[in-house]
Amino acid sequence: MPSTTITRGNVLSTTFIGPSLTPVAVASYTSAAQNFNIAGLQTTDQVIAVGLNGNQTAGIIIAECDVLTNGVLTVQFANTTNASVTPAAGTYVFSVTRTDGPLPLNMV
Numbered sequence: 406m407p408s409t410t411i412t413r414g415n416v417l418s419t420t421f422i423g424p425s426l427t428p429v430a431v432a433s434y435t436s437a438a439q440n441f442n443i444a445g446l447q448t449t450d451q452v453i454a455v456g457l458n459g460n461q462t463a464g465i466i467i468a469e470c471d472v473l474t475n476g477v478l479t480v481q482f483a484n485t486t487n488a489s490v491t492p493a494a495g496t497y498v499f500s501v502t503r504t505d506g507p508l509p510l511n512m513v
Contacts, residue, residue: 417505421498423458428482428492436468436483443478446501452478455498465492470499 424443431437446452452470464486471479478499482492 415505417503419500419502421455421500423496423498424478425495426480426497427494428480430489430491431465431482431484432489433484433487436481438479438481441478441480442476444476446472446478447475447503448472449504449507451502451504453500453502454480455500457493458496458498459493462490462493464490467497 422443424441426441428439429437450472452472454467454470456467464484466483466485467480468483469481471481473479480497484490
């Protein structure tokens, strides 16, 4: 259907990446943001954690991922245990979606 509005929010590409990460300990019953250098990431990328390619440390959950600075992935690890634990080191899989232009504010 023809339209007079500019197309917004289309996906330019979706890529899966598998960087090797070595997180540090997370205190009990809290979450902590940890930064990892990942070449090519842009602040406009949308990143979703797929998970660790292996066994994660009991009680650790990936709560959120952001790219607040170009080339730096911020991963929020949550610790649901009553002790300080370290998320497992290894290959983590992320889905990176790059949009074609700015994201729309709504669906209208």
